[in-house]
Amino acid sequence: MAQVGIVMGSDSDLPIMAKAADILDKFGITYEMNVISAHREPDEFFEYAKSAEDKGIKVIIAGAGKAAHLPGMCAALFPMPVIGIPMKTSDLGGLDSLYSIVQMPTGIPVATVAINGGANAGILAAKILAVSDPELLSKLKAYLKDLKEQVKEKDKKLNEIGYKEYLKEQ
Numbered sequence: 001m002a003q004v005g006i007v008m009g010s011d012s013d014l015p016i017m018a019k020a021a022d023i024l025d026k027f028g029i030t031y032e033m034n035v036i037s038a039h040r041e042p043d044e045f046f047e048y049a050k051s052a053e054d055k056g057i058k059v060i061i062a063g064a065g066k067a068a069h070l071p072g073m074c075a076a077l078f079p080m081p082v083i084g085i086p087m088k089t090s091d092l093g094g095l096d097s098l099y100s101i102v103q104m105p106t107g108i109p110v111a112t113v114a115i116n117g118g119a120n121a122g123i124l125a126a127k128i129l130a131v132s133d134p135e136l137l138s139k140l141k142a143y144l145k146d147l148k149e150q151v152k153e154k155d156k157k158l159n160e161i162g163y164k165e166y167l168k169e170q
Contacts, residue, residue, distance in 0.1 A: 001056040004031040004125050007048070008063045009070045011035050013087055016118040017063050020085070023122025027139050029129060032057075038073045045070075049077035059125045062110075063118070065089045068100035071110045081128050083121045084110040 004024055008017045017033065024031050038045045052060060060078055062071035063085035071084030086097030094115035102112045113120040123140075130137040158166045 002030045002032040003056065003058050003129060004029055005048075005052050005057040005060040006031050006033040006063075007036050007060060007070060007074065008033075009035070009037050009039075009065070009068075013063045013065065013085075016085060016087060016116050017061070019118030020061050020063075020122035020125070023119050024125065026143075027126045027136060029126060029136070036070075038070045039067070045073065046077065049074050052078050053080065059083065059128050061085065061121045061125055063087055063121075064101070065094070065097045066091070066100075068097040071101050071112075072104050072108065075104065075108045075110045081125075082110050083124050084112045085117055085121050086112065086115045088116050 006017055006020055006024075008014065014035075021031060021033060034048065036045050036048055049060075057078075057080070059081045060074045061083045062074045064070040065087030066089055068084070068086060071082055075082040084101035086094050086101050088094035089096055098112070098115055101110055104110050111124060113124065123143075126136060126140055130140050161169075
């Protein structure tokens with residue numbers, strides 16, 4: 001049974017949504033992934049969002065571009081957390097998506113990550129689930145410790161070889 005639902009309005013969003021899935025895989029969190037359009041197939045969308053809780057979904061990660069209604073509509077129908085990923089667009093660089101997702105009316109919040117922020121959406125979903133899962137919380141703490149160590153290693157290397165050599169290696 002999936003704990004997280006990953007939905008996107010178009011398969012063109014898949015490279016970003018896959019980053020969320022990769023993070024969930026890293027933490028051993030089960031998920032399902034679907035392409036579903038709130039605009040092009042509203043009946044199917046409503047069925048998905050209304051049935052997600054009964055299927056055991058605890059968090060929905062929804063990615064959308066342009067009008068970006070998918071995350072907000074999920075939040076309107078699904079009683080648990082929804083994380084929106086605004087997609088970068090060719091027209092307005094993703095600001096259209098970002099504004100559409102974050103400007104939700106009172107009572108229908110969508111937690112929103114950065115434009116194309118698939119990995120952070122996965123991490124946020126893990127943090128939400130970790131509130132009631134001590135084993136997952138331990139994995140998250142280890143992940144954060146590893147991030148800290150990576151930064152320390154980069155700083156050490158920078159100071160050992162200097163910034164010009166460091167940039168050449170990047």
